[in-house]
Amino acid sequence: MAKVREKEAAAEQSPSASLAQYVSELTYGKIPPEVIAHAKLCLLDSLGCALFGSTLPWGKIITEFAKEMGSGSGAILWGDGSEVPSTSAPLANGTLIHSFEMDDLHRVGVIHPGAEAIPAADALVRHVGKVDGKHFLTAVVAGYEVGCRVAMTGGASQLRRGFHPSATSGTFAAGAAAAKMLNLSPLESLHALGIAGTQAAGLMAAQHASMVKRMHPGRSAQAGVYGALLAAKGFTGIENILEAPYGGFCSTFCDKPNLSHLTDRLGERFETLNVGFKPYPCCGSNHTSIDALKKILHDHPEVRAEKVERIRIRTTRATKLHVGWPYEPNSMTTAQMNLPYCVAVLLHDRDFFVDQVTEESIRRSDVVETTKKIEIIEDPGFEALGDEGRHGVTLELQLKDG
DSSP: OHHHHHHHHHHHSOHHHHHHHHHHHOOGGGSOHHHHHHHHHHHHHHHHHHHHHTTSHHHHHHHHHHHHTOOSSSEEOTTTOOEEOTTTHHHHHHHHHTTTSOSOEETTTTBOTHHHHHHHHHHTHHHHOOOOHHHHHHHHHHHHHHHHHHHHTTHHHHHHHTBOHHHHHHHHHHHHHHHHHTTOOHHHHHHHHHHHHTTOOOBGGGGTTOSHHHHHHHHHHHHHHHHHHHHHTTOOOOTTTTTOTTTOHHHHHOSSOOTHHHHTTTTTSOGGGGEEOOSSSSOGGGHHHHHHHHHHHHHOTTOOGGGEEEEEEEEOHHHHHHHOSOOOOOOHHHHHHOHHHHHHHHHHHSOOSGGGSSTTGGGOHHHHHHHTTEEEEEOHHHHTTOGGGTTOOEEEEEETTO
């Protein structure tokens, strides 16, 4: 009967309020063991990504910038060890996690929750004081659940509009994790989400030739910490941030948002389990084509780059817009986000990992020439599959001898 009453009460609440209450009332004991185990893997994966990111040029720049913003007892910059304010650390640490396109991914939501939820939670450990591992993991799971559910309302449509879904939806992952770390009440958590969400930003033009794409999740993590700390002081946010018909997050960023994802079996179905790990250092939208070409090369070892006449890849409109543009060797970000480059370098090297994404490799004349033989075609059949089939592809390789 108690669960029935809880469900009836939740039905009367707005989606925003339901998620805020969920965050506030979530305990370690309510999280299934398999979700805890997966959250630990996400934590390890994110830390590994961050440590590698700290060695990269943009990682070093953002770390130095965070230190210049002020020192003091707050949080630690990963890979550096310096202590900075709690409001500065998540900007750097979130950027480090997302620095090489290897961070975790919720495929349907198009969000990298680890780069937002984990830095936000970590930034408040020293601020809170005594924090045990159970409370920290609970905050991380709260962030993953809220962030992924918000992202699922229309991640692919955000891509089509030109927004970076992980940056926009990620503010809610960070806000939820930070609110849980501070043990905010349901109303305070609602305001934390409302403050974090109104800071949502991130434009996909950043993927073409800039470092700033790496910073998107870091800024989202920082927005979440701002939201929770301000809410704890009584500062108010947008109480109907997700469902507001005008100026709300979903109505503004998504074409036809499916709000049912926000609360469907909330507390029973854990989206954390649907967060996966990348085997390749590139945009997740490129992975299925890489897998397809690897299968062809495995089955036909005689295929060589110089023998290839053309490669045709059929996929969804969102994927073509996201990664299917003509390749120009402008930056490492460009290469990692570009489908023709990833397929071309795999064809030449028969491998795709960190050695295929260097300042030298992205400008190789043989690889650049091969990218011109790759055609990305929008396929209505894949489009009809909806968000679940967004990464679907068929890859056709045509040899010069027919």
